[in-house]
Amino acid sequence: MKRKAFAxxxxxxxxxxxTMVGCTGAAFHPTAAAPRQSPDRLAANVEKALADRDGxxxxxxxxxxxxxxxHDARYRQLLGRAYVASGRFVSAEAALADAMTLGNRDAxxxxxxxxxxxxxxxxxxxxxxLANHADTVPAADYGLAMAMAxxxxxxxxxxxxxxxxxxxxxxxRQNLAYAYALAGRWxxxxxxxxxxxxxxxxxxxxxxWAQTAIPGQPAQRVAALMGVTIDGADxxxxxxxxxxxxxxxxxxxxxxxxxxxxxxxxxxxxAAAPAxxxxxxxxVAEVPAPMIQAIATPVRVAAAGTARPRQAAAPAxMxxxxxxxxxxxxxxxxxxxNWVVQLGAYDNAAIAKEKWVAMARRNGAxxxxxxxxxxxxxxxxxxxxxxxxxxxxxxxxxALCRAIQARxxxxxxxxxxxDATPQRWAIAxxxxxxxxx
Numbered sequence: 001m002k003r004k005a006f007a008x009x010x011x012x013x014x015x016x017x018x019t020m021v022g023c024t025g026a027a028f029h030p031t032a033a034a035p036r037q038s039p040d041r042l043a044a045n046v047e048k049a050l051a052d053r054d055g056x057x058x059x060x061x062x063x064x065x066x067x068x069x070x071h072d073a074r075y076r077q078l079l080g081r082a083y084v085a086s087g088r089f090v091s092a093e094a095a096l097a098d099a100m101t102l103g104n105r106d107a108x109x110x111x112x113x114x115x116x117x118x119x120x121x122x123x124x125x126x127x128x129x130l131a132n133h134a135d136t137v138p139a140a141d142y143g144l145a146m147a148m149a150x151x152x153x154x155x156x157x158x159x160x161x162x163x164x165x166x167x168x169x170x171x172x173r174q175n176l177a178y179a180y181a182l183a184g185r186w187x188x189x190x191x192x193x194x195x196x197x198x199x200x201x202x203x204x205x206x207x208x209w210a211q212t213a214i215p216g217q218p219a220q221r222v223a224a225l226m227g228v229t230i231d232g233a234d235x236x237x238x239x240x241x242x243x244x245x246x247x248x249x250x251x252x253x254x255x256x257x258x259x260x261x262x263x264x265x266x267x268x269x270x271a272a273a274p275a276x277x278x279x280x281x282x283x284v285a286e287v288p289a290p291m292i293q294a295i296a297t298p299v300r301v302a303a304a305g306t307a308r309p310r311q312a313a314a315p316a317x318m319x320x321x322x323x324x325x326x327x328x329x330x331x332x333x334x335x336x337x338n339w340v341v342q343l344g345a346y347d348n349a350a351i352a353k354e355k356w357v358a359m360a361r362r363n364g365a366x367x368x369x370x371x372x373x374x375x376x377x378x379x380x381x382x383x384x385x386x387x388x389x390x391x392x393x394x395x396x397x398x399a400l401c402r403a404i405q406a407r408x409x410x411x412x413x414x415x416x417x418x419d420a421t422p423q424r425w426a427i428a429x430x431x432x433x434x435x436x437x
Contacts, residue, residue: 039069046078055086066095066241073102076243077109084112084226088234089119089219098243107137111292114145119222123150135398139412141292144175148222152183161410166345166378166385170196171288178290181209205289225290333369333390339397340372340387340416341404349373352386353425360425365400371425374417389416 037045042065049058062079069075076099083092096113110133117126126149130142137145140162147155159176162168173195180189189209194202212224223230343359343366346352352373360367369388376383391397394413401411 037064037068039065039072039075042068043075043078046082050082050085053085055082058082059086059088063238063241070241070243071102073099073104076102077104079237079241080109080112080116083234083237084116085228087223087228087231089116089222089230090234091237092116093120094237095241101243105133105136107133107141110137111141111145114149115222115226115292118145118149119219121218123218127151140172140175144179144290144292147179147182148225150218152179155179156183156185162412164410165342165412166376166381166383171291174288175290178209181206181213186210208289225292335390335392335396337391337393337397338416339391339394339413340389340420341391341397341401341411341413342385342387343404343409343411345376345383345385347383349384352384353423356386356423356425365403369400371423372416372420373423374420376417385417387414387416387420 042061045061046058046065049055049061059079059082062075062082065075066072066079076095080092080096080099083089083095093113093116096109096116099109100113110129114126114129117123117129127146130137130146130149134142139158143155143158143162145155146152146158156176156179159172159179163172163176173192177189177192180186180192186206190202190206193205197205212221214221219230344352344355346355356366356371366388370390372387372389374385374387376385388400391400397413401413404411
């Protein structure tokens with residue numbers, strides 16, 4: 001396989017949807033027509049430019065949109081995407097951070113900002129950002145992003161749970177294999193990569209990963225995943241676009257000292273050489289290389305599993321109850337929201353019931369919740385999914401899943417399946433009779 005494979009596969013599902021190799025410098029040159037165009041029209045131009053792989057045009061239109069509506073988080077996020085497409089990580093960090101300041105909290109923005117921070121060598125900030133929004137970021141993407149941000153073992157832990165779900169794909173396995181590589185577990189990486197690839201293709205992919213996993217080259221590693229080339233001339237977002245509380249931020253920025261037009265942090269990345277693996281080539285054996293999935297299409301947190309981080313930088317609030325005999329979770333089980341916590345997927349409903357009985361005997365909190373089973377077919381094989389419901393909202397479902405994960409259990413939150421069947425399984429636990437409703 002050629003080194004382009006890694007980048008091209010990532011392009012298909014990364015936050016930018018489509019990417020661009022090469023870009024302009026950091027000078028701020030809004031189009032002459034910008035004052036006469038609405039921000040929405042400019043935003044549409046950005047999307048078209050990204051689809052055309054014209055990074056310079058995307059940045060120009062996005063900067064004009066932000067200038068026209070400086071306090072709209074949508075345009076700030078779009079500007080960040082345009083900067084990333086042009087390999088301008090310094091500028092992208094400022095734009096995406098501004099978008100979050102203005103209230104944007106979707107998974108696309110969080111993951112993109114975390115990867116950009118990792119590229120700039122700010123691993124701790126990236127990990128904290130991911131940990132603080134673990135309930136928003138899909139588990140598979142959280143795991144790979146955490147590995148890219150320097151905590152490969154945490155990424156391996158999360159992805160190892162995700163691949164046990166029947167809905168896991170070759171993409172998920174390749175993400176885990178790459179996390180193994182970033183953790184230095186090359187034997188495991190080679191074995192898992194070979195699950196979907198022939199031996200020669202797997203060896204080629206491992207060789208490619210060895211080039212991107214070199215310590216001390218975070219910018220090149222992130223650029224390779226995103227499929228972009230680093231712009232060594234990027235000196236940061238134009239000061240005229242700096243976010244300010246005043247309704248007229250452009251005038252305020254104009255009076256700022258000239259030296260403020262450059263960011264202090266990005267010196268190392270600004271001088272970085274173009275990423276060697278950025279140019280796309282054909283994918284190996286049509287099995288996609290590692291990529292972030294959630295930002296390829298409009299993010300739907302409903303379909304995402306959640307994974308609670310357990311790192312010291314952001315300790316999980318449910319960690320302490322892990323030693324308790326029962327789950328530290330309270331609900332009357334009478335909620336009627338569409339959110340469920342999936343506990344597992346098994347060969348048939350009989351096994352699912354057996355597993356639920358075992359769980360319910362250990363935890364009365366689970367035993368008191370309504371049980372649902374549904375079917376899912378993966379690669380021609382049918383599985384029985386086991387889930388519990390009865391939550392008022394997604395937050396309640398997430399709370400239970402956190403408690404389960406704090407006890408080293410596996411689960412994730414999703415919307416209920418249309419064909420789900422309520423079960424009335426009963427079990428006697430310590431003198432009490434529990435029955436699912």
